Amino acid sequence: MTIYEAKEKSEADLMRLPNVVGVGLGTKAGQEVITVLVTKKVPLTQLQPHEIVPPVIEGYMTDVITIGQPPTP
Numbered sequence: 001m002t003i004y005e006a007k008e009k010s011e012a013d014l015m016r017l018p019n020v021v022g023v024g025l026g027t028k029a030g031q032e033v034i035t036v037l038v039t040k041k042v043p044l045t046q047l048q049p050h051e052i053v054p055p056v057i058e059g060y061m062t063d064v065i066t067i068g069q070p071p072t073p
């Protein structure tokens with residue numbers, strides 16, 4: 001499975017998680033990653049297990065990036 005296919009397959013589930021406002025592709029330390037854009041990062045201790053962004057999706061690492069609240073059109 002390509003990273004694009006992994007992103008497409010998981011995007012709807014990721015978008016249902018608290019504070020998630022976007023999902024994309026990027027690089028981190030020279031590796032392709034699935035980026036998860038959030039309004040703010042929350043300590044893992046304040047999240048339920050089903051609310052946590054998985055560290056790996058279909059063999060690809062994830063990278064959670066804080067972008068704040070996106071502007072409303």
